[in-house]
Amino acid sequence: MPAILEVKDVEKNYSLGKVLVSALRGITLQIEHGEFVAIFGPSGSGKSTLLHVLGGLDRPDKGSVYIDGINLSTLNDAKLAEVRLHKIGFVFQFFNLLPRLTALRNVELPLTLADLSEKESIQKATDMLELVGLKDRLNHRPTELSGGEQQRVAIARALINDPKIVLADEPTGNLDTTTGWEIVRLMKRLNQEKGQTFVVVTHDQGVAETAHRMIHLKDGVIQGVKKGSGSVNL
Amino acid sequence: MRRKQILAMAWANMKQRRLRTSLTTLGVIIGITAVIALSSLGEGFRVTVTQRMEQGFELNSLTVIPGSLFAGLSRQRFTDYNVGNISQIPGVEIATGVMQIGNVTLRKGNEEVQAFVATAVNFTEFVQIFPDRFVFASVNGSPDQWKNNSIVIGYKVNHPNETETPFAGAGDNISMTFMKSPYFYETQNFTVVGTLQKRGTPGLTNFDYWVFIPLDTAREIFGPPYESDLIFVKISNPNDSDAITKDIEALFPPFQISILAPITFLNQVDYILNLVQLFLTSIASISLLVAGIGIMNITTVSVMERTREIGIMKAIGAKNTTILTIFLTETALIGILGGLIGVPTGYGLSYLLSIIISRFTLGQQQGAVFQNPEGQQNIGITPVFSPTWAVGAILFGIIICVLFGLYPARKAAKLDPVKALRYE
Numbered sequence: 194m195p196a197i198l199e200v201k202d203v204e205k206n207y208s209l210g211k212v213l214v215s216a217l218r219g220i221t222l223q224i225e226h227g228e229f230v231a232i233f234g235p236s237g238s239g240k241s242t243l244l245h246v247l248g249g250l251d252r253p254d255k256g257s258v259y260i261d262g263i264n265l266s267t268l269n270d271a272k273l274a275e276v277r278l279h280k281i282g283f284v285f286q287f288f289n290l291l292p293r294l295t296a297l298r299n300v301e302l303p304l305t306l307a308d309l310s311e312k313e314s315i316q317k318a319t320d321m322l323e324l325v326g327l328k329d330r331l332n333h334r335p336t337e338l339s340g341g342e343q344q345r346v347a348i349a350r351a352l353i354n355d356p357k358i359v360l361a362d363e364p365t366g367n368l369d370t371t372t373g374w375e376i377v378r379l380m381k382r383l384n385q386e387k388g389q390t391f392v393v394v395t396h397d398q399g400v401a402e403t404a405h406r407m408i409h410l411k412d413g414v415i416q417g418v419k420k421g422s423g424s425v426n427l
Numbered sequence: 428m429r430r431k432q433i434l435a436m437a438w439a440n441m442k443q444r445r446l447r448t449s450l451t452t453l454g455v456i457i458g459i460t461a462v463i464a465l466s467s468l469g470e471g472f473r474v475t476v477t478q479r480m481e482q483g484f485e486l487n488s489l490t491v492i493p494g495s496l497f498a499g500l501s502r503q504r505f506t507d508y509n510v511g512n513i514s515q516i517p518g519v520e521i522a523t524g525v526m527q528i529g530n531v532t533l534r535k536g537n538e539e540v541q542a543f544v545a546t547a548v549n550f551t552e553f554v555q556i557f558p559d560r561f562v563f564a565s566v567n568g569s570p571d572q573w574k575n576n577s578i579v580i581g582y583k584v585n586h587p588n589e590t591e592t593p594f595a596g597a598g599d600n601i602s603m604t605f606m607k608s609p610y611f612y613e614t615q616n617f618t619v620v621g622t623l624q625k626r627g628t629p630g631l632t633n634f635d636y637w638v639f640i641p642l643d644t645a646r647e648i649f650g651p652p653y654e655s656d657l658i659f660v661k662i663s664n665p666n667d668s669d670a671i672t673k674d675i676e677a678l679f680p681p682f683q684i685s686i687l688a689p690i691t692f693l694n695q696v697d698y699i700l701n702l703v704q705l706f707l708t709s710i711a712s713i714s715l716l717v718a719g720i721g722i723m724n725i726t727t728v729s730v731m732e733r734t735r736e737i738g739i740m741k742a743i744g745a746k747n748t749t750i751l752t753i754f755l756t757e758t759a760l761i762g763i764l765g766g767l768i769g770v771p772t773g774y775g776l777s778y779l780l781s782i783i784i785s786r787f788t789l790g791q792q793q794g795a796v797f798q799n800p801e802g803q804q805n806i807g808i809t810p811v812f813s814p815t816w817a818v819g820a821i822l823f824g825i826i827i828c829v830l831f832g833l834y835p836a837r838k839a840a841k842l843d844p845v846k847a848l849r850y851e
Contacts, residue, residue: 250742250844271746278744289739289848293439303743305432350743 195262197357197390198224198247203256205242205413216242217253218413224358229384229391231404239413240394241362247392248281248360249273261357278306282351282389286363288343290335290350296322296342297331300349307354321349325379341372348379358390365400377403428749437756444729448761451718451725455765456772458715459824463773463816465711468780469704470811477697484689486665488556490632491658491675495682503683507653513660516674518667523552524655526645531605531638533584533594534614540594542584543636545605547645550579556661559626560634565597566621575644578603578617582625583635595619603638607648615648665690715824718765719831722758726835730754737839738847747840754839758832759825766821773820777810784808 205217216239224230232240245251246258249265258265260280265273277283290299297318304314322331325345335343344364351359361380365373377400384391393404401407409416441448491513493503505524513522526547533540550570554561564582578601585593595601599619607613617640626634646652662671668688675686730737737750785807 245845248742250848271748274741274744274746277742281744283742285742285848289735289742291736291739293443302740306428306744306749308429311429311431354744 196223196259197226197228197261198222198392199259200247201257201259203243203246203253203258205239205246205251205253207242216413217246220256220413220415222408222415222418224390224392226357227384227388227390228406229381229404230393230406230408231401232392232394232408232410233396233398233401234410234416236396238410240396240410242413243410244360244362244392244394248283249276250283278303279354280357282354282356282359284344284347284351284359284361284364286366288335288340288347288367290343290346292335295332295334296327296338296346296349299335299346300353303350303354318349318353321353322346324352324383325349339372340368341375344368344372344376345379348376348383352383352387352389356389358392361391361393363395364393365395365397373397373400428745428752433749433752433756434760436753437760440729440733440753441757441760447725451721452761452765452768454718454721455715455761455824455828456769458711458718458827459766459769459820460773460776461711461714462708462820462823463770464776464780464810465707466704466816466820467774467777467810467812468808469700469707470813470816471777471781471808473697473700473704474811475808476700477693480689480693480696484693485557485559485661486668486690486693487662488689489660489662489668489672489675490687491660492685492687493656493683495685504654504656505658507655509678510655510658512678513658513675516671518662518664518671520661520663521552521555522658522660523549523556524642525549525553525657525659526642526649526654527656528605528645528649531603533578533580533601533603533638535595535599535601538594540584540587542581542638545603545638545640547640547642549642550577550639553639553659556659557634562624562626563597564593564622564624567597568620573620573641575641575647576615576617577620577641577644579621579623579639580619581623581635581637581639584638585622586625593622595622597621603640613648712823715827719827722761722828723831723835726754726758726832727838729757730835730839733839734842734847734850737842738844738850741842741844742848750842751836751840754836755829755832758828758836762825762828763821765828766824769824770817770820774810774812781808781810 200220200222203217203220204215207214207216220243232243234240242251246253247260249258249260249268252266260276263276263280265276268276283289290296291302294302297315300318300321301314304317305311309317319328319331322328322345325348327342327345327349330338330342330346333342335346338346344367348359348364351361359380364380365376368376380391380393381403383389393400395401405420407419409419491505493505507524510522510524513519528545528547531542531545533542550573554570563579564585580595585595587594597619600616601619602614602616604612604614623634642655646654660671660675662668668690672686672688672691676684740750
């Protein structure tokens with residue numbers, strides 16, 4: 194089976210005012226089906242930029258990204274949106290739920306975008322919220338939920354379209370330690386039960402340790418890849 | 428994305444910002460109200476004026492006058508030969524020549540009244556051409572029995588300063604003083620055979636200010652027994668007036684005569700009134716444009732406020748067109764809402780304005796040029812409800828809203844998702 198995610202020589206530069214910042218400098222990596230991968234490194238190392246490029250939210254200046262065999266750089270905006278809708282699920286540090294919608298409607302939104310019937314999408318969203326342990330919070334708005342609960346809703350939303358890969362950007366970064374670990378356990382459980390590929394960006398070494406592989410990023414370059422607790426040379 | 432869902436999202440967004448939505452919609456309501464009020468009132472005005480004019484004019488009459496409106500007036504007079512030729516034209520029922528004697532004074536005992544003009548007519552023919560205007564208040568016998576030195580007096584001449592009691596009635600003997608030749612006045616005795624009811628007809632031939640004497644009498648006094656100053660023509664079908672006008676013109680050398688055709692005048696007035704209405708509606712449309720700019724402004728603010736939300740939508744797979752559609756649906760909903768409220772409000776306002784206008788003009792109608800035949804004093808303008816205008820105004824409102832929403836909505840659709848997600 195080919196890799197679910199393949200990154201070849203990706204470079205990405207930003208201009209901050211008049212200064213050109215090289216966020217990614219020749220990243221090459223492969224992620225296999227069902228893997229749980231952590232990308233960790235200090236802030237400013239390019240973790241989030243890499244995640245955005247992997248998820249088709251941002252386009253690399255150089256190099257290519259393949260998801261499920263599709264070269265993202267060949268796609269126009271509309272096709273890229275479709276890839277994000279069907280093949281990728283995003284989880285953010287600040288949850289990024291739509292404040293006016295209930296938990297159920299937030300989770301249902303990707304299904305609505307995918308033109309699923311209302312009846313079917315409500316059923317699926319309810320099931321998914323039950324899976325993340327929020328069966329009794331369906332009709333609560335984000336402001337009526339705790340941080341941990343909001344992140345669970347966000348995970349449910351990321352998984353609702355049954356994506357090939359879930360990209361999580363500091364999913365525990367805005368939560369207390371206990372709640373953060375609950376979220377990590379939830380993601381690990383979903384990874385095992387549903388076989389979905391997870392790529393988690395974190396600066397928390399402890400969280401990163403739980404992954405099958407830890408990719409250490411610094412100054413836009415992969416410094417090394419560790420497996421379990423042992424490290425391997427690139 | 429499902430249409431119903433987009434609609435639900437747009438509606439939820441509008442409800443979230445109730446005050447802002449209400450104020451923006453109010454702008455559209457005012458715009459559409461103005462368009463509807465002015466257009467329905469304008470149409471009502473046009474219909475009223477046209478009806479009044481149709482009542483006032485004999486549309487099946489033509490007046491042949493000497494001289495040309497292009498080349499200047501002439502002192503040419505018509506002959507019975509000309510009148511005969513005109514009566515031969517197909518479509519012409521009657522042609523009759525008249526003479527006009529300027530400014531005469533009538534006396535009965537010590538009483539004295541002035542008439543703007545004395546017109547010498549063939550009564551039998553004249554009554555047939557103007558059956559609606561030649562209506563008697565008092566009469567002796569019938570026109571074919573009237574002999575020389577008979578006189579018919581118009582309402583305003585008979586009631587100077589709107590007096591209740593007429594100056595004279597049928598059967599009275601009076602004298603008329605007129606200028607026979609420059610600076611030479613002559614007085615003759617006449618018997619009143621009829622007095623006319625008030626009619627109030629337009630400018631050139633307002634019978635209220637006229638007196639009428641037999642053509643034969645005038646010819647005896649003034650000269651050749653075969654000449655006249657004007658020719659009145661009655662035609663069978665008003666729609667033929669253009670063709671018959673041309674036929675009459677062909678009987679004379681170029682620029683010798685002019686023909687006044689009421690229907691042409693009426694068409695001109697109708698055309699002008701249409702222009703006025705278009706002008707009023709255009710002015711009203713400006714308020715709708717202002718409302719459009721309000722929508723553009725508010726949508727721009729809304730896009731800025733919801734930048735992060737747009738980023739989230741894009742991250743989870745919304746296409747640019749979906750974002751565009753959501754924002755345009757919101758502006759279109761404002762247009763629909765504004766139209767649905769604005770149209771009835773506009774008609775309400777036009778009725779209110781029509782009442783105010785009729786009250787305001789009540790005192791000014793005594794001497795109105797266009798009075799209706801019954802002499803009623805109420806010139807009311809009834810606003811015209813036109814479903815086409817209503818639908819048109821709503822559509823126009825929606826189009827304005829969508830057009831002005833397009834720029835900010837496109838900006839929203841083209842937002843870079845990463846930048847949008849970072850937006851605080």
